[in-house]
Amino acid sequence: MTATCEQPLVLHKEKVLALKDAIELLSGKWKFCILLNLYNYGTLRFKDLQETSVGITPKVLSKELQELEENQLITRTVNNTKPVTVSYALTPHATEIQPVINALVEFGLKHRMKIKGTPS
Amino acid sequence: MTATCEQPLVLHKEKVLALKDAIELLSGKWKFCILLNLYNYGTLRFKDLQETSVGITPKVLSKELQELEENQLITRTVNNTKPVTVSYALTPHATEIQPVINALVEFGLKHRMKIKGTPS
DNA sequence: GTTATTCGTTACCTTTAGGTAAGCGACTAT
DNA sequence: ATAGTCGCTTACCTAAAGGTAACGAATAAC
Numbered sequence: 001m002t003a004t005c006e007q008p009l010v011l012h013k014e015k016v017l018a019l020k021d022a023i024e025l026l027s028g029k030w031k032f033c034i035l036l037n038l039y040n041y042g043t044l045r046f047k048d049l050q051e052t053s054v055g056i057t058p059k060v061l062s063k064e065l066q067e068l069e070e071n072q073l074i075t076r077t078v079n080n081t082k083p084v085t086v087s088y089a090l091t092p093h094a095t096e097i098q099p100v101i102n103a104l105v106e107f108g109l110k111h112r113m114k115i116k117g118t119p120s
Numbered sequence: 121m122t123a124t125c126e127q128p129l130v131l132h133k134e135k136v137l138a139l140k141d142a143i144e145l146l147s148g149k150w151k152f153c154i155l156l157n158l159y160n161y162g163t164l165r166f167k168d169l170q171e172t173s174v175g176i177t178p179k180v181l182s183k184e185l186q187e188l189e190e191n192q193l194i195t196r197t198v199n200n201t202k203p204v205t206v207s208y209a210l211t212p213h214a215t216e217i218q219p220v221i222n223a224l225v226e227f228g229l230k231h232r233m234k235i236k237g238t239p240s
Numbered sequence: 241g242t243t244a245t246t247c248g249t250t251a252c253c254t255t256t257a258g259g260t261a262a263g264c265g266a267c268t269a270t
Numbered sequence: 271a272t273a274g275t276c277g278c279t280t281a282c283c284t285a286a287a288g289g290t291a292a293c294g295a296a297t298a299a300c
Contacts, residue, residue, distance in 0.1 A: 011156060011159055020152075047246065052299090063287095
């Protein structure tokens with residue numbers, strides 16, 4: 001063990017768990033895509049999400065929505081229209097994700113500059 | 121399309137790309153573990169990382185380190201010791217990840233409170 | 241009756257992440 | 271000569287994520 005310097009980022013066990021939780025919850029190909037669409041449009045039906053999340057299949061969309069609902073990030077509302085429509089919207093708790101998105105975007109932009117040398 | 125309200129989180133295409141880059145780069149079972157260990161200890165050899173990243177196999181560790189090096193988040197230094205040792209350390213660019221970690225930890229903690237009702 | 245719409249589900253397949261176990265090359269110590 | 275250390279690599283396997291294609295229940299329009 002060749003420890004040299006001790007930097008100020010020592011995470012306690014609970015914080016490491018929190019980190020794991022957050023990563024696990026937000027990882028995957030579609031999570032942020034769905035969340036961003038809901039941020040932008042406020043409320044979207046299943047069909048809408050299928051169209052705005054370009055390339056997603058109903059099976060995968062359904063699974064992702066269930067997962068997000070279980071984690072209380074979105075609400076699912078069945079409207080009595082004919083045929084039945086279902087509306088999805090963000091919960092107040094979902095706004096807590098915004099700092100994560102901002103941090104990821106900022107890092108991603110800097111990283112692109114560093115790696116690919118292109119500002120966009 | 122049942123758009124209702126327009127909230128202030130409209131990401132341009134470049135930012136969406138940056139978000140995808142960042143997620144892709146930092147996802148996976150071991151990335152943050154390795155980075156945190158390097159944050160905490162400054163410099164670690166392959167063997168050290170194998171021990172601090174409990175459960176990782178040399179194959180996976182090797183792959184992760186290569187990926188991190190390609191993305192200029194860590195440096196790889198071969199020491200002329202016998203037998204050969206190799207030291208890994210964070211680059212200055214890796215410090216840009218700190219806000220991401222902080223945001224993820226904060227969200228994770230709040231999320232645990234919300235979902236499981238346990239503060240730890 | 242036939243077709244269409246909406247919100248899914250089901251069965252099946254491919255791809256990827258990650259794990260298991262073993263070995264290799266260079267060197268050292270006994 | 272044999273065994274050990276270090277930093278990997280290789281071949282193989284498993285499990286999970288995700289894609290493809292088709293179908294189903296409910297209702298309505300033609």
